[in-house]
């Protein structure tokens with residue numbers, strides 16, 4: 001057990017599965033109170049129960065991050081439950097429609113912007129309200145390698161993740177003087193349920209894009225997020241950190 005985050009309160013969206021679940025678990029292992037949030041109530045409650053069974057202090061609140069009202073309520077409920085909001089990881093996201101740009105549907109575009117980009121603005125806005133009153137806080141936004149480069153067939157996802165990086169930089173500049181650090185993390189392809197619909201052939205093609213020769217693990221992303229969330233990263237803000245097995249170095 002590492003106690004870097006002892007007594008702090010951490011909020012994780014999309015924490016019922018994959019990367020968010022690994023982050024919630026590691027926040028808890030580092031001593032934080034954890035608000036587990038997701039649209040998936042069944043799996044989300046299971047994660048909170050798992051953290052508590054391991055000796056942590058976790059709660060679950062269902063929230064759809066595409067809805068600003070639910071984001072505001074989630075932040076309020078976190079503060080009501082634990083008394084503060086010191087750390088937030090805006091992680092929830094979807095893969096969205098896969099299509100070339102000219103064939104991409106208007107509905108698919110709207111959906112990916114709502115869930116993968118607008119959500120980060122909504123969460124950030126209400127998290128900042130609380131952190132400004134506290135005079136401190138650390139926020140990590142879950143971007144992607146596709147927040148730095150493009151790829152064929154995912155224009156919505158790529159645009160949303162690039163937008164998130166720009167928002168991270170802007171908010172970091174605005175709130176650095178107020179004691180709030182905001183960073184983005186850019187995973188390569190990580191073996192989570194998000195990739196479960198891909199065929200073995202496509203998975204192998206993705207593996208080949210990573211010089212390390214495999215997909216990443218959710219825990220490997222979580223380790224970076226925990227460091228960025230902790231006081232050990234006290235001089236780090238407005239940064240984009242890849243955790244990508246060398247994908248962007250190619």
Ligand code: NAD
Nearest residue numbers: 014016017018019039064065092093144187189190192194
């Ligand atoms: P995942 O599908 O395992 O988990 C995503 C979680 O987000 C799920 O529990 C889902 O219920 C939740 N979610 C979806 N829509 C939501 C909404 N509207 N409101 C609240 N919760 C919602 O996926 P993952 O791989 O763990 O992805 C987590 C984040 O990491 C996403 O933002 C994703 O874009 C990003 N990411 C993933 C990969 C990868 O290869 N897996 C790579 C780069 C970035």
